[in-house]
Amino acid sequence: MIEALIVGLLVVACGLYWLGRVAPSATRGLWRGFGRTLQVIHAPSSLQMAVAGRATAAPQGGCGGCKGCDKNGGCH
């Protein structure tokens, strides 16, 4: 049971990663919802802030692992 839970969480995390890449606006909504849930259950403030940061993050430029992009999304 625990094994299935761990594997399930990993698969969901990977799914969320790709949802964030393909449809970033949809993930921001999810993070906002998660943030509200954390507020309701009085989760540690550092965790709440981290999630809030995810919910308001601007779309990132860049492709794959490339970090050569500037704020206009340009790359080498």
Add this chain to the structure above:
Amino acid sequence: MVETLPLRAALVGNPNCGKTSLFNQLTGSRQKVANYAGVTVERKEGRLTTPAGRAVRLLDLPGAYSLEATSPDEAVTRDVCAGRYRGEAAPELLICVLDATNLRLHLRFGLEVCRLGRPTIIVLNMLDAAEKEGLKIDLPRLAAELGTPVVGVVAIRKNGAADLLALLDNPPVMPPVLREADGGDIHATVRRLLTECVTRPAVASEALEDRLDRWVLHPVWGLVILLALMFVMFQAVFSWAQPPMDAIESGMTAFGELIRSLLPAGLIRSLLVDGILAGAGTVVVFLPQILILFLWILVLEESGYLPRAAFLLDRVMASAGLSGRSFIPLLSSFACAVPGIMATRTIQNPRDRLVTILIAPLMTCSARLPVYALLISAFIPKRLVGGVFNQQGLVLFGLYMVGIGSGLAVAWAMKRREVTTEHPLLMELPAYRLPSLRDLVLGLWQRAVIFLSRVGTIIVTLSVLLWALSSFPAPPAGATGAPIDYSLAGRLGHLMLPLFAPIGFTWQICVALIPGLAAREVAVSALATVYAVGGSETDAASQLTPILSSQWSLATALSLLAWYVYAPQCFATLAVIRRETGGWKVVAQTAGYLFGLAYLASFLTWRIALALGWGPS
């Protein structure tokens, strides 16, 4: 006194004068530099602090031959200098970089910048090379003539920009006061400045560079040298990479065995071994081949050979309706189509630019290498042809040639009814340089990091998702087929099969094509995961090659190779086409024609291979 607001400064200059090298030196950045014009096509920003603690916000702008812009990248420089660039205030200081070995050309732009009426520093880069050539430049005299500070730097040397940094502590605040003694004739002013400020040695004999160029730029021998270089490059990719690839493969196998021995059979072990290790491990094995390919590209970039190749191929490009100006963008596309498509900004003619964008995905990017290498290793025997040439290297060379040939054919088809309006190729040939070991190591390190981070993100996550799709739902009680046939991935693969069976694909290939839409190399990891889940007890990270050679026919492998020559399976490329063309129309055209070509090429390859008796036995 330490200023609170950072000084806004911008680096400007002719292409290939060393602006980006200076930018990297001053800001500690690692922006791409190469020994040819047109590497930087848009503004880059960095920060630095002067010795006295003054903060400077530095812009690196694309090279321009004149402030009367003729191409999109030059327009960026013109607009930033004039304070017209969207969201960018006019720089408070212009740092105009001139190549000290080529002042006849670069001073002209320097004078244009001085006449803009903004505070300016003139920087003479490559002073060491100028001294080697015996040039003596009177910097104080030049500064007096231009009415603004002039400093010398060696941008590629550590602390080579110390004088400039010191000057940034107290930068000029007034515009240059040019001594106008030539009636406004910029060429006359350049001639006068060269006479008054530069002493040249008497030319005794033909320089080594000229002797080299007589061979390298020769219409016949030049092409022979170019072909030989490319040929050796692909031979090296297969010959040199084998020992490190074997080592990585052994490491992956041992790691898989370790996990098997540590974890009991179950979901976690299956996910780690059949999903992550099979998927990501299979792709990591190709790192040495990718690094060898990039080593060659970096050496050619640094040496100054590439613009000469562009010059040589101008006639070939013209036969396809393009100019040599398309060469550098297309060449960049061999590393990755994304920077290649961005580099088309150096092309003045919009139609030529569009055609170059459309054919850039046909140049064989490094992401195709794992797919090609996997199929070649599985189906092409490793033997010498003519006692010298590695047969696998020959096939790889052939695949690259098919990509290039197809690109030129498509360009010809698109431009055959047009009158070419692009100016004849005018290209500055840089001096030959011995590639710096530090730059090569740094360049390879960056490539390795990019590749491994793609493996660690895109490929690992897709492998996990594909493992889940291939493992669930479990087969019903009493099922007799392979468990993967009952999974979501298996069902999807069988659903797609009627569309791809006419080109010889199996249902496993159909499954791999879906995650492979994100990036081409993902297809390799996807195949490994599908076969690992399907075979369960095998270690697909090390055994994918024998699995493929035993389960596929040569016709299927050739058909898949043909597919990957054309198919635009890369989200990033399509996204950058959208950005560069400002809409989805060209994206749809590109995807449509490339998928159409891929299907047609695979169909023809499959049918021909069947006719030759290479089909399933």
